[in-house]
Amino acid sequence: MVIIALDSGKTKTNAVAIDDSLNVLCRVSDRGGGLIYSDEVIMNALMNVIVECMRVMGIRVNDIDVIAVSWADLDTEAYWIKASRIINELARRINIPRSKLVFDHDAVAAYYAVTLGEPGVAVIAGTGAIALGVNARGERARSSGWGWLIGDEGSAGWIALKALNAASRAYDGRGPWTSLVNRLKDYFKVKDLLSILDVMYAEPPEIDKLAKLAILVSEEAEGGDEVSVNILKEAGRELALNAVTVAKRLGMINESIVVGGVGSVFSSRIVNEEFRKVISNSLVKAKVKEPLIGNYSLLGPIIMSLSRINKKITNTDVEKLLKEL
């Protein structure tokens, strides 16, 4: 058995091939293949990693059992249509049966990584934030994931924007003092905080870069800054509300479901504790898993692939994979 799992995002397309014993047979990367790009750019990124994987392993297309693609941005009808078109064309070009190709939103991949396919909810908080759940009837619901402009409450991008706002309010005297004022001055190398306006509005902001400010917030919070602590606590509550909302819509409030956080924001002790607290109070029978942080993004499409060929996976398997990926 050979499966190829792909994670295709804005900046990178990563792929691994896995055998029966869940050994990683190859690991390759190409440029970004997120759905914001043209069909040809995406197609090339996907083709490149698949062809390179086959070359490394010395296999042919017929030897592959499943190819699973996890896609960021697969939010709207327009993107679903685009993704289907690309997958159909990919099947034609590499001459593989369409039935061997699966794709889904990277939030669904995260859901699989957290729950191994059991009823439950995964809450993802990296640069953006989204919750995705599936109940015993296979029904799905999502919450948040509206991007940095509209929402993504609790994400690193959201924490960064909250921090900038809190610092501006402190500077003006409209809000409580916070050590973020000085941290942000240092970070942006300005003498007067107001001069960050030159940096922020010179060109359209890139939320991926701004999101890094969340690390400063975490550091200041651990150092005792009350404003930073409150931002992180609010992040934890928003992320938990996300999970609870999904559970409610799927009729799982009183079910023994699996709930877990995924992504860098959960590395904050404060976020994580607040998240657990709200989940425990609202979803009393839920099993809250330890957050998945680090290189988990390929775990989802791997489990999606295994589920396509009806192969069960255990928590021990996941631990093995997480070490190898």
Added chain:
Amino acid sequence: MVIIALDSGKTKTNAVAIDDSLNVLCRVSDRGGGLIYSDEVIMNALMNVIVECMRVMGIRVNDIDVIAVSWADLDTEAYWIKASRIINELARRINIPRSKLVFDHDAVAAYYAVTLGEPGVAVIAGTGAIALGVNARGERARSSGWGWLIGDEGSAGWIALKALNAASRAYDGRGPWTSLVNRLKDYFKVKDLLSILDVMYAEPPEIDKLAKLAILVSEEAEGGDEVSVNILKEAGRELALNAVTVAKRLGMINESIVVGGVGSVFSSRIVNEEFRKVISNSLVKAKVKEPLIGNYSLLGPIIMSLSRINKKITNTDVEKLLKEL
């Protein structure tokens, strides 16, 4: 006497010339001359309107008493240096004594338009928001004006972003239902609200365009939508907090100062009532003026010019000017 008042923003540079009796002698426009542009672009915009005004009136540079420029974005040290450089060069090119040229932040211009130069605070809420105050000792303070990414609480841009967020929360089930969901679907011509993601993230957002959503919020609020009402009330409170903060920093909490709102957001009855309520409670001796809405942006540089030549202006003069501008 002839004064020329200029208002130089991102999309337009407007100018009027005024005589002794405050008659408008000419009115001209050119392309934007905001400080985000290159020196030459700004210089050309300023030169064009000044030269055109002189041509219309049939006067020479020597006949001009004052030229006052009101500039958006004059927030940071870098922009102050740029503006000074441009004004010095402008004086050289049109051969006018540097002392006849004045320039300032458009928030200062708004302050003059509201207070006629008396101690007080102007709170501006258009696309962005800022409060600017001056006390009896001539000391200045500002609050907010951090732009749509960081703050600008209470502005039309802020109201628009709050509305998008509230609609997303209602759609998910994370927040109370709001009629904004359907208004935004109609506005963006999408069947499913989630499809606004295609619109919002296809290219960098322009806050000037987004800010127009504030009108929908006002309409839904007047139609009874509780979520919209709360957004506008919060806007009013934030704008009032802005004024109170400035008054506090200038030691004017218990002084008989003039406080007034400027800009399109104050055309909302709900914003305006909430603003007045907080101001009356916090600045008990303040005289709250009726908001200046509409074509007030040249009033500031006109009053700045008159103040430069020590000419007093009355509220009757202002009413006359507001009708003519």
